[in-house]
Amino acid sequence: MNQSALKVEAVGKRFQLGATESYTTLRESLVRFGKAPWKATRTRRNNDNPTIWALEDISFDVDHGEVLGIIGHNGAGKSTLLKILSRITEPTRGSIEIRGRVGSLLEVGTGFHPELTGRENIFLNGAILGMKRVEIRRKFDEIVAFAEIERFLDTPVKRFSSGMYMRLAFAVAAHLDPEILLVDEVLAVGDLAFQNKCLRKMKDVSSTGRTVILVSHNMGAIHRLCPRCLLLDHGRLAMDGPTEDVVRAYIAHGIDEVGIVTQPPAPRKPIHLRRAYTATREDNHQRDFRFDEGLSIVVEFEVNREIADCAVWVGLRTVEQVWVLGSTDSDSDESRLGTRNPGYYRTQLDLPASWLNAGMYEVVVGINRQSPAKSFDRVEVGTFNILDVDTPSRLRTGQSRPGVLQPFLDWQQHQLAADEPALLEDPGEHHD
């Protein structure tokens, strides 16, 4: 007997390319119809627009109470799959059987209205997410407490800070009580404390026997919440297994693409970023680095007109969206803040070897002017991996260790003699 909460069989979804011109004007259609009325619609469907399979032949089962993660690079089809499961869009082929009520959380705060108060939005958003009025009333106090917005209940949410707004939105969603919960990337919001609160709440939800499907780039969250994970690659199911293995495969094989950005010349901008990538010290473009191997972030930019007070910067963050560092090219030579002459430049930021912990990192580069403040470029370069080989913890204990950095640090230590005063007294008391 089939008792899966969710049974997905050979699901595929085809999209028409050229989505930007997907809505036409009536005139175009009329003209087309006027020219050849007998094939007005057919022509367009078959020839004009090439199609692409955003998802192809996806099959999997999810048991009741299971928490399933879905990972994959951008455009792999994760969100499309979630949209099909939540019935927002239809599959082109295949079938899905779902046992239980489905609640989907593809965006935090869907349907929030800025003019309405916090109280009003709780009811509105609850209804949009599929809660009954009595249900919302019952959970109202809990939602308000979770969001920590008691004092602002009767303020229009347009006056909320973005943090408050997100907290309220998540609070409503977190109190949704369906048998099956579909969640997309909503944990990437709010400050760290609130993110952890959300993760705990998700964990509670899953421990009460609910089925959860979670799409995320946040490998930390996936690790903590989901024992099992799917890996999507170009619309196909590349892997289905224990999260540990799937995440490792995702990272090791660098299924995430390229990690190099190039931009065409922009003669009208005074200064313009042309190329950025991660590389070995010898300037070979690469995305996977050994722990004990240094890596460089290379940025090429073009100065079209003399410009002063500009800096090229590099930002580094973990895939959990925690910033590791920000650095500018004027840090090591302040004269770079002076006038830059036209020309094509390459600059290279070297990150030390045996320093970043194993894991995946994201690189952002950009060019800013300090005053008047202006951002000329801000580009996501992509990700790179530090492989978990020869790190201190692996070498000593064979296990991985938490943290963003894992440098070899010096510990000074010696044995104390029996009569030495040690730390019995607080050194602060000796001040006067």
Added chain:
Amino acid sequence: MTAEERSNATELPVTHIRPTSGLVSLKLGELWEYRELLFFLTWRDIKVRYKQTALGAAWAILQPLLTMLVFTIFFGRLAKIPSDNVPYPLFAYTALLPWQLFAYSMSQAGNSMVASQQLIKKIYFPRLVIPISAVLGGLVDFCLAFVVLIGMMFYYQVVPTQGILLLPFFILLALATALAVGLWLSALSVKYRDVRYTLPFLTQFWLFITPIAYPSSLVPEKWRILYGLNPMAGVVEGFRWALLGKSGAFGPMILASAVAVTVLLIGGLAYFKSLERTFADVV
């Protein structure tokens, strides 16, 4: 899984998702399940409409009142358009009530799908909820303006006949017309953004072919059924008959209007439903 859980699992509602093809059913049962969402969306529209407006709900009364004033001066006094022996202000205002309900609801419904695209792309619910809630939002203004009508009837000492019992039917007819046109326009607007520009023109054009400033009795008898194919003609004359008790023998005309609305509404529902599955991809 324990035995208890297993028996629970079999009781859970089962949803099947597969590509639909051919004719789609209306799924009115599902619409009923989402009635609370319908209520909240309507409530939101009403609530938001008058936030940050200086005059607030007074707008609901001012619009028909001022239009009536202008009509009375130019059409009633200066152009001396007949008004079936009813004081012209009352004659015009009685017609403006359902007209404004219709015009407002139609344009709200027509724009509703594009206005709610964020929702459509992120949440599943029967899409019909959106135009229907937009149409219902017009009722509050209507009720407010209706209070003024009651006052005017006292002033002119006009007593309604039993025909007033049929008033809800005419209100329903006005809403159905707004929904029917709104369904067509909102479904079209997902694909063709022209609709936004069509609406003001359509409303104005429709105003002139509806007997608001003039009585239908100006239209020769043999053309009245044809004239009734404009559903709003039937609604307006129905209102006058129900409230002012003037029997202009518009029965066949009103019947023609009812038939026209039914056809328009069924067509609109079918068209809307046939496009529903692609809304989230296209909008």
